[in-house]
Amino acid sequence: MRAAITGAVAVLAVLLGPALWQAGPAQSPIHFVYRPIPFTLDACETPERHAPETMAGGVAVFDYNNDGYLDIFFANGADIHTLKKTSPKYSNRLFANDGKGHFTDVTEKAGLAGEGYDIAAAVGDYDNDGHEDLFVGGVHGNRLYHNNGDGTFTDVTKKAGIDQPDSEYGPLWTVGAAWVDVNNDGLLDLFVVNYMSWDIRTEPACLAAGGARDYCDPKFYKKTPNQLFLNNGDGTFRDVSAESGIRAHPGKGMGAGVADFDLDGWMDIFVTNDKLDNFLFHNKGGGKFEEVAFESNVALREDAEWISGMGVDFRDIDNDGYPDIVFVALDDETFPIFRNTGKGDFADITRSSGMGVLSLPMAGYSPTICDFDNDGWKDIFVTRGHVEVMLPVRQGQVEQPNTVFRNLGGARFAALTAEAGLAAQPPRRHRGSAVGDLNGDGRLDVVVSAIGAPAEIWMNDSPGGNHWLELQLEGTKSNRDAIGARIKVVTHTATQYNHVSFSFGYASSSAGPVHFGLGPDKSADSVEIRWPSGVVQELKNVAGDRIVRIKEPGPPR
Amino acid sequence: MKCHRTAVLAVVAWLLLPLAGPAQPPAQDDLRQGLVALNKNDLVHAREFLERAAKLDPRSAVVWVALAQTYLKSGQKDMAVQAAGSAEQFGANSPPIQHALALFYAGTGDLARAAEWERRFAATPGAGAQAAADAAGLSLEAGQPEEAVKWAEAALRGGDTPEAHHLVGKAYQAAGRPDSALPELRRAFERAPAQEVFLSDFGQALLDHGDFAEALAVLEKGQRQFPKNPQIVLAYGVACYAERRPADAVSAFLEVIRLDPTVEQPYVFLGRILEHAGGRLPEVIASYAAWEKRAPENYLPVFLHAKALAASSNPDDHVIETELRRSIELNGAFWESHLELGELLSSQSKWPEAARELSRSIELNPGQTRAHYELARVYLRMGKPDLARAERAEYERLKTAETDTGRP
Secondary structure, three states: OHHHHHHHHHHHHOOOOOOOOOOOOOOOOOOEEEEEEEEEEOOOOOOOOOHHHHOOOOEEEEOOOOOOOOEEEEOOOOEOOOOEOOOHHHOOEEEEEOOOOOEEEOHHHHOOOOOOOEEEEEEEOOOOOOOOEEEEEEEOOOEEEEEOOOOOEEEOHHHHOOOOOEOOOEOOEEEEEEEEOOOOOOOOEEEEEEOEOOOOOOOOOEEOOOOOEEOOOHHHOOEEOOEEEEEOOOOOEEEOHHHHOOOOOOEOEEEEEEEOOOOOOOOEEEEEEEOOOOEEEEEEEOOEEEEOOOOOOOOOOOOOOOOEOOOEEEEOOOOOOOOEEEEOOOOOOOOOEEEEOOOOOEEEOOOOOOHHHHHOOOOEEEEEEEOOOOOOOOEEEEEEOOOOOOOHHHHHHHOEOOEEEEEOOOOOEEEEOOOOOOOOOOOEOEEEEEEEOOOOOOOOEEEEEEEOEEEEEEEEOOOOOOEEEEEEEEOOOOOOOOOOOEEEEEOOOOEEEEEOOOEEEOOEEEOOOEEEEEEOOOEEEEEEEEOOOOOEEEEEEEEOOEEEEEEOOOOOO | OHHHHHHHHHOHHHHHHHHHOOOOHHHHHHHHHHHHHHHOOOHHHHHHHHHHHHHHOOOOHHHHHHHHHHHHHOOOHHHHHHHHHHHHHHHOOOHHHHHHHHHHHHHHOOHHHHHHHHHHHHOOOOOHHHHHHHHHHHHHHOOOHHHHHHHHHHHHHHOOOHHHHHHHHHHHHHOOOHHHHHHHHHHHHHHOOOOHHHHHHHHHHHHHHOOHHHHHHHHHHHHHHOOOOHHHHHHHHHHHHHOOOHHHHHHHHHHHHHHOOOOOHHHHHHHHOHHHOHHHHHHHHHHHHHHHHHOOOOHHHHHHHHHHHHOOOOOOHHHHHHHHHHHHHHOOOOHHHHHHHHHHHHHOOOHHHHHHHHHHHHHHOOOOOHHHHHHHHHHHHOOOHHHHHHHHHHHHHHHHHHHOOOOO
16 A cells, blocks of 8 residues: 555645636626627647647727727737738738627728737727727737728838847747836837747747647746837837836736736836746836835735736726736636735735635636626636647646636625536637627626637626716826726715726737726716826716716816 | 465475475474474474474475474574575575575565575476566565566466566566556456456556546546545545546545545645645544544644644634644654744734744755745845845745756
8 A cells, every 4th residue: 555655645746736616606696698709719720839829819899990889809820830921810800899789890991900920909099199009919020000090000010119129039929018108198108018938940849648749838938028118109119128127027928917006106017927926017107117026925826836827907806996916827826816905015815715716727818807797896707728738638628618706795706607608608718808898788798719719709698787887088188098097986885996907818908998887876976087197087976877988187288 | 475475484384295205214204293283383393393303304405494484483583594594505406495485584574585585496497477476576575676577577478367467567667667567557457457456556557657537537437446445545536636626636535534544645635735625624624633633743633734724714823823833843843834834923924933934944945945935025024135035036046946947
C-alpha cells in the first residue's frame, strides 16, 4: 500500500487542476435568450497551434451611425503565417442595428474589413466630433479608424502615429486597448495592452498529454511593454509610454480596466498579466504613472500565486462609491475580486464573495460588470472557454457555456448558467464580449464571440419588471464621450455608482449609455455627475425607464 | 514472494527431507529426526538432533542449513548465520541448498543475499520459470532492478502468464523504464482483470504515465469492483482530480479515510484541495478532528484541522490560531504551520508577530514563494520598504525560477 500511495502522492503533486460543479436558483432572476448573428470568428487554427490562434475575438457595441441604436463590431483573425486577411472569412465585421432586432452587415460600406490579424476593439471619439471612432489592435499591427459621420470610416493609422514597431521589442501583439483621458485635457488618450513577444519563426512547439501539439504556456515567451499614446488634438498622437512610467513595466498584458480608484480626479489603469503580477498604474497627474499593484494588494491573489489573468472590468460592485476589480482566469485559478477599501488599497474577497468556489471549475475570458436584472446591484457576465487545444478527451472542459454571476447584494454572488438560459447553445471557446441594450427594452444584452463558432447575441429577457435608467453623457470641456465621469444615482431605496468607461472585459468595448437598474423605484431622486473637468452636475427627480442625455454644463474646451 | 515467505520457511524442512540421504549414515537418522522435529516446530529436539548430526557429519550442507533454520526460528540469529555460512561452504553448488539458503536469508531480512542465492538456484538447469520469478521477486525486494528485469524476463520466457507480465512490468518500473512497464502491466490486467493487485498496479502505472483519462476509466471500475481496497480508492481519487472531477476526488479521499483511518495520504491530499471540498468541508473537518484525537502528539492532524477550519465560510480565527500554535508546539520545524499562522496574524494586522512567523517559515523552507510575498506585504505595512523590496525581489526570483524551468 505505502509504495503505491507514495506514487499517488507524486502524481497529485503535479496536478492540482480543475473541476466542475454548478449552483443557482431554480427560478432565475436573470435570463437570456439566444439570437444568432451571421459571424464566425476565424482564428486560422492550425495543427501547429500558434499562440494568437487561441486569443482572437474582440467585440464592440457602439452606435456608429448615431441613429440611437447600438451596432456590433467583431474583430477577426487572418492567415496566421502571413498575418494578412487573405480570405473574406477573415474580415472584421460591422453589423448595423435597425432597433428592431435586425442586424445588417455594413462592413464593406463602412470600410472596416481590416487587413491584419485583429484581436482588440476599442471605441472612443478621439477627435470629439460626435462620431465614435474605432481602434483595432492585433498581432504585429494596429489600426485607427476615424468615423467620418456618414457611415464610413477612414484608416488614419499612419497619420495618428500609433503603429510603429517597438525599437527594443520589435512588432508588438496587442490584445486590448482603452480610450481614457489621462491628463484631463478633454482629449481621449489611448492605452494599448500588449501581450507577449511572438514570432512564428521561433515559436516553440509545445505538446499536450498524449503528444498532440498544444498552445504553449506564456512562460515560453518574453514580456513586452504596454503603450500610452497622448492625444495631440490634431489627429496625431505622441508615444509617452516611457515618460509616463508605463514602459518601465513590461508584462504579458491581457486586459485593461480604467477607473479612478482613489477618487483623486485622475483615471488609473489596471492591467491583468498572464502568469505574472498584475499592474495597477496609479495616475499621479500630469501624465505620470506609478505602478502600485503590490502596495495596493492587487498584484496577486491572496495566496500569492501567478495565475492566467485574462479580461478585466473595473467598477463599483458593492455600491460604496469606490471602483472594484474583477478579472477572470483559467480553471482552478478562480475569478478574483478585489474590493476597493476606500483607503487606497484593495482586499481580496474572492472567497468571501462566494466567487472562489463558484468559479474554481471555470475558465473565463471576458468579464463585464453590469446590472442585468435591474435590481440596483451590478452582476458579472463572464464568457467562458479554455485556451487549450480541443482534444476529444478535453472537449467537455475546453468548451464551456457562459455564466452570469448574480450579485446578491453587497458582494455575494450566485452563478447562473443553464438557469439563465446560457446553456441553450452548445458550450464553446468563448472569447470577447460587449454589452448594451440592443432592443431598447431597458435590459442589457450581451454579444459574445467564440473561436471557430458562430457569435452569440444573448438578449436579456429577465423577469421582474425592475425599473432602469440610462445616462448618455456628452462632455463639452471634458472629452465628448465623458470617459472618466463618475455618476452617483440616488433612489428611494438605494444609492449606487458607476463611471463612464467603454473598456470592458477581454479585447472588447461597450460604448452604450451608462446603465443603472433602479429596482422598484420608477425614478432617481438625484443624479450627480462629476465630470473629468472637475465640474459637478446634479439633476433632481429624474424619471426612469428611459435614456437621459446629459450635456456637461459650462464653457466648451 | 514476500507475502509467502513465512509460509515458505515453514516448509524448508520438507524441502530438505529428500536431501537427508546424502549425509553420512550415522548422521542420517539424526538429520531425519531433526527435520521432522523442525517441521513440527519442536525446536528443542530439532536442535538436539541436528547438532548431533553436525558433529557426526560436519561437511553436510543439508545439516547446516537445517540447523541454521532451527537457530533462526529459535531467535538465535548469530548462530543461524554462522550455520548458514557452513552450509554455503559445503553446498554452494547444490541447487536445493541454494534455494534453501535463499529462503533462509529472506527470513533473516538479508534480501540481497537471498536474491543472490535464488538467482544461483534459478540459473541451474531445470530450475524452471518459478525459480526465475522468485529470483526476480527477491531481486526487486532487494533493490536490484536490473537483476529483477533479467530474471523477470526469463520467467516470462518460461511461461507467458499474467503473473509473469506483472512481474516484468514491476521490474521495468523499478528499473526506471515506465514506458516499457505500462504495456506489461496492461497485459497482466487485461488477461486477469479480476486480480486486485494487477488492477491496482496498472491503474497506478497509468497515473504515473499521465494517462489520466484511461486511469480514471480503469480505477472507476476498479473501485466498484474492490470497494474496500483503500489503495484502489485512493488512486481513483487522484485520477478524479487529474480529470477535473475534484468533487469525486474529495469523496474518494473521504472514503479511503473511512476504510482505513490510519492511512495518512488521503488527509494530506484533502489538505491540498480544501477549496474543492464544497459542501463536504464539514466532513473533512470532522475527519481531521478525529485524527487529531487519535494522535494528539502528531502535529500534522492539528495543522490540517486548522487549515480546514480556515477554509470554512465563517472561520473562527481564535480557534484556528490556537490550533496552529499547538501544531507548532508539537513540531516547530514544520514551515507550513508558521506560514499559515503568519498569514492569519497578518490578516489581523498584527504585523510584528506575523513577520516573525513568516520569517521562521522562510528559515525552515527558503525556497517557498508565498511566505516571501506575504512578508513583503507585512514589511511594507511595518514601514520597512527596503525589507519589503528585498522580500518581493526574492519572491520574483523564486517564482521565475519555478516557472521558467523546463522546455515545451
